[in-house]
Amino acid sequence: MTLAEIMDSMSYGPVMESAEVAQAWLEKHERQIGLFIGGRWVAPKGGASLPAIEPATGSELALLSVAGATEIDQAVAAAASAAEHWHNAPGYVRARHLYAVARDIQKHARLLAVLAALDSGQPIRLTRDVTVPYLARSFTYYAGWAQLREQHFSDLQALGLVAGITSFNAPLCDLVQIMGPALATGNTVVVHADPAASLAALLLAEVMRDAGLPDGVVNVVAGGEETRNALVDHPDVSQISVRSSTSAGQAIRLRSAGTAKRLLMRLSEPISVLVMAEADLDAAVEAVVTAAWSGRTGGMTRVFVQESIRADLLQRVQDRLTTIRVGHPLDRAIDVGPLGSESAYEHAKAWLAQVHESQTDVLEAEGDLPKDGFYIQPALLSSIEPAAEPLQSWVDGPFAALLTFRSLEEAAELANNSPYGQSASIWSD
Numbered sequence: 396m397t398l399a400e401i402m403d404s405m406s407y408g409p410v411m412e413s414a415e416v417a418q419a420w421l422e423k424h425e426r427q428i429g430l431f432i433g434g435r436w437v438a439p440k441g442g443a444s445l446p447a448i449e450p451a452t453g454s455e456l457a458l459l460s461v462a463g464a465t466e467i468d469q470a471v472a473a474a475a476s477a478a479e480h481w482h483n484a485p486g487y488v489r490a491r492h493l494y495a496v497a498r499d500i501q502k503h504a505r506l507l508a509v510l511a512a513l514d515s516g517q518p519i520r521l522t523r524d525v526t527v528p529y530l531a532r533s534f535t536y537y538a539g540w541a542q543l544r545e546q547h548f549s550d551l552q553a554l555g556l557v558a559g560i561t562s563f564n565a566p567l568c569d570l571v572q573i574m575g576p577a578l579a580t581g582n583t584v585v586v587h588a589d590p591a592a593s594l595a596a597l598l599l600a601e602v603m604r605d606a607g608l609p610d611g612v613v614n615v616v617a618g619g620e621e622t623r624n625a626l627v628d629h630p631d632v633s634q635i636s637v638r639s640s641t642s643a644g645q646a647i648r649l650r651s652a653g654t655a656k657r658l659l660m661r662l663s664e665p666i667s668v669l670v671m672a673e674a675d676l677d678a679a680v681e682a683v684v685t686a687a688w689s690g691r692t693g694g695m696t697r698v699f700v701q702e703s704i705r706a707d708l709l710q711r712v713q714d715r716l717t718t719i720r721v722g723h724p725l726d727r728a729i730d731v732g733p734l735g736s737e738s739a740y741e742h743a744k745a746w747l748a749q750v751h752e753s754q755t756d757v758l759e760a761e762g763d764l765p766k767d768g769f770y771i772q773p774a775l776l777s778s779i780e781p782a783a784e785p786l787q788s789w790v791d792g793p794f795a796a797l798l799t800f801r802s803l804e805e806a807a808e809l810a811n812n813s814p815y816g817q818s819a820s821i822w823s824d
Contacts, residue, residue, distance in 0.1 A: 412519050412725045417510040420598065426457040428593075430466055430617065431600040433473035434610025439466050445619070447594055450516035450733040450740075451723045451768045459593050462616035467585075467625040470614040474556050474583035475631060477611030482553050482581040486544045492608050493538035493578060499606035500531045500599075507602070511567055511595040512724040516733040516769065519725050521689070526567050530599075537575035544580065553581035554657065555633035558626050560647065562639040563591035563735040564791070569638035570596055572661070574613060577636070585614045587626050589639070591736035593617040624650060632656055641789065641815060663789060665694025667810045667819040669800075670708060672701040674822035680711045682820055687795035688719050688731055688760075688773045694815060696795040697786070699806050705799050709777060712797070719760045719773050721793075731793045733769040740769035743792035746785065747774065755779045781809050789815065 396404075421428075428447070429436035443461040448454070462470070481489070500507065507530070508523035517526070540548060559573035566588060577584050588596035593615075600615040616622060623643075627635055627650050634657040637644050644662040651658055666686040670679045687696035700708045724732035734740045750757060756778040764770040773793035779786060781798055800806040810819060 411505060411523065412509070412727050414509060414513060414725055416506045417513055420506060420510065421457050421594075424457070427460075428457050428597055428617075429460045430462050430470070431597050431604075431613075431615040432466065432470045432611075433476075433614065434604050437466065437469065439463060441465075443618075445590055445617075447514065448591075448737065449513055449768075450735055451513070451725075451765070453737070453767050453769065456513060457594065459590065459617045461618040462587075462622045462625075463618075464625045466616060467622070467629060470585045470616055470626075471556060471629050471631050473611035473614055474585050477609055478555060478583045481578075481583055481609060481612050484581075486541045489579065489581065490538040490542035492606070493534050493541060493575075495606040496603050496608060497531045497534040497538065499602050500527065500534065503602050504528075504531075507567065507595065507598060509725065510598055511592075512732070514594040515563060515566060515592045516724050516735045517565075518727075518729055518732045520727055522567075522724075526565070530567055530571050533571040533575050537571075537579040540576065540579035548580075551580045555582060556631055557582045557584050557634045557636055558629070558632045559584055559586035560623060560627075560635065560637045560639050560643065561586060561589050561592075561596060562643075563589040563739075565638075566592040566596050567599060570599055572638060573636040577634075578612065582633075583612050583614075585616065585626060585632075587623045588615055588617050590617055590619055591739075623647075627651060634659060636660075637662065663694055663815050664818055665813070665815055666696045668696065668698045669806050669810060669819065669821045670698065670700045670704070671821070671823040672703050673824040674704075676704065676708055676711055679708065679822040680715050682822060683712055683795060684715055684719070684730075686820075687775075688716075688793050695786070695790055695792070697810070697813075698795055698797050699800050699809055700797060701806075702799045702801055705797070709797060712775060712795075713758055713777075716758060716773065716775055717761050719793075721760065721762065721764055721770055721773065723765065723768075731773055733765075734771060734791060735769075737769055739791045740771065743771050743790055743794075746788065746790040746792070747771070747794075750776060750779075750785050753779075753783065753785065755783070755785070781812055787814065 511522040557577040561569035637660040641663040722729035760773040776796040
C-alpha cells in the first residue's frame with residue numbers, strides 16, 4: 396500500500412474530550428455504581444440509592460449506592476483486615492504499590508479526566524491538564540515518602556484507620572491529599588465521597604485496585620449526611636481527614652469532640668488577590684481570572700486593589716470578563732463550566748439576587764448561558780463595602796468582588812476580615 400492509501404484507511408480513536416470512554420465505563424457497571432469495599436463492588440443490603448446528576452445537563456449519569464451503618468461497618472472491617480499486612484510491609488513495598496498506582500493513573504488519564512469533568516462540572520482543560528497530572532505526581536511523591544520513611548521520616552507513625560471526607564469541588568485532588576500521606580505511613584483508608592461528585596472517586600478506587608493495591612487498603616463509599624456521620628462516629632476510626640465545606644467541618648468537629656480521634660481539616664478556601672500600585676496589571680488581571688473564572692469553585696474571590704489604580708484595574712478586569720466563555724465542561728474552549736450541584740446552583744442564584752437587591756454594581760460576562768444545566772454567569776461586584784453581608788456569607792460560584800485599600804496595613808486587615816480560611820497572592824514589584 397502507498398502512504399496515501401494507508402492514511403486513507405486509518406481509523407482514528409476518539410478525541411481526548413470525547414465522553415465515549417466515560418459512558419462506556421458507566422455502561423460496564425449498568426449505570427448502577429456500587430460501594431467499593433474490600434477491593435470489590437458491593438451493593439447495600441437496603442438497596443438505597445441516589446442519582447449522580449451531570450451538572451452540564453441536569454440529567455442522570457448513573458445511580459449511586461448509598462452506604463448505611465451496615466456498609467460502614469463492612470468497610471471499616473475490610474480496612475482493619477488489610478491494616479496489619481499493610482502497616483507491617485516494608486516501606487519499599489508500599490512505595491512499589493504507590494508507584495504502580497501513579498503509573499495506572501497515567502494509563503487511565505483520559506477516563507479519569509472525562510468522568511471527573513462530567514461528574515463535577517469542572518472544565519476538561521482543568522481535569523485533564525491539572526487534576527490528573529497532579530494525581531500521578533502526588534502518588535509518586537508519597538511513594539517516595541514510603542520508600543524513605545525509615546531513613547528520613549522515622550517520626551511518622553501509622554495511626555490505624557483514616558476516614559476521609561471529600562467535597563464536590565475537587566474530589567480527585569481531595570482524595571490524593573487524604574490517601575497519599577495515610578497510605579505512605581501504613582494506614583488504611585475509608586473515604587466518604589460527596590454525593591455530588593462520587594463517580595470519579597469510585598473510579599479511582601477501582602484503578603488503584605487494578606494497579607495491585609491490596610484489597611481493603613482503600614475503600615470508598617457514597618451517601619449523604621447520615622453516611623458521613625456513621626463513618627465519623629465509628630469507634631475504630633483513628634483520624635478524620637476532611638476536605639469539605641466549613642459547615643461540614645464544624646459539624647464533624649462537634650461529633651468528634653471528646654473522642655481520641657485526630658482531626659485534620661482543610662475547609663472552604665476562597666482566594667484573595669492583593670494588587671499594589673506598582674504591580675504589572677496585566678499579570679494581576681490574569682491572576683484574578685485564574686482565581687475567579689478558571690473553572691474552580693471554592694468561594695468568591697476578593698480582589699483588593701490600591702486606590703490609585705482602581706479605575707485602571709477595573710477597566711482591565713471588565714475587558715477581560717467579556718472574553719470569559721461559559722459552556723459544557725467537555726468543550727476545551729470554555730473557561731467556566733456549571734456549578735457542581737443543583738443545591739449550589741440554587742444558592743448562587745439566590746445570593747446573586749440578594750446582591751442585586753443591595754444595589755451593588757455587578758458586571759457580568761457576555762453571551763448566553765446553555766439552556767440546561769447548573770450554569771451561572773461569571774460576575775464581578777465592582778462596588779461593595781468590605782463588611783457587606785454578601786461578602787461574609789459563603790457562596791460557590793464564578794464570582795469576584797473588587798475592594799480598595801490605601802496602605803499595606805489596611806490591605807492585610809481587610810483580607811483577614813473573613814470567617815473563612817484564605818489563600819492569597821500579592822502583586823507588587
